Amino acid sequence: MKKKISKPKLTERKRRSMLKPKLYLRRILGFFSKIFSPGYSSCMRCGITWKFTKEHSTSYNEHSGCFPLCEHCWQELGTPENRLIYYQQLWAEWSLYAPMPEEKWDAIEKAVYEGR
Numbered sequence: 001m002k003k004k005i006s007k008p009k010l011t012e013r014k015r016r017s018m019l020k021p022k023l024y025l026r027r028i029l030g031f032f033s034k035i036f037s038p039g040y041s042s043c044m045r046c047g048i049t050w051k052f053t054k055e056h057s058t059s060y061n062e063h064s065g066c067f068p069l070c071e072h073c074w075q076e077l078g079t080p081e082n083r084l085i086y087y088q089q090l091w092a093e094w095s096l097y098a099p100m101p102e103e104k105w106d107a108i109e110k111a112v113y114e115g116r
């Protein structure tokens with residue numbers, strides 16, 4: 001029996017190629033948003049500042065949350081595996097300023113994998 005050509009892969013490839021131009025446009029918006037809102041933090045993927053886009057807040061314990069991604073990018077990335085790198089990037093930035101407790105990272109990672 002002949003193996004079926006993996007159709008989902010083609011769909012996935014098509015989906016990705018359709019996303020890229022959109023992300024490119026959002027990065028241009030991100031560039032300009034920084035000019036018009038200096039001092040604001042921004043999404044680590046598209047670069048749009050929190051003045052112009054809504055952050056996706058990931059609460060990792062009762063009192064704390066973090067938001068490396070905007071709601072749009074968070075949705076678009078689709079899976080915890082795709083999102084995790086941005087949380088790692090944020091964690092690396094935090095770690096530049098102060099030593100961070102490992103339990104905190106564990107809590108963040110857990111929250112990301114739970115889709116929060």
Ligand SMILES: [Zn+2]
Nearest residue numbers: 043046070073
């Ligand atoms: Zn974004």
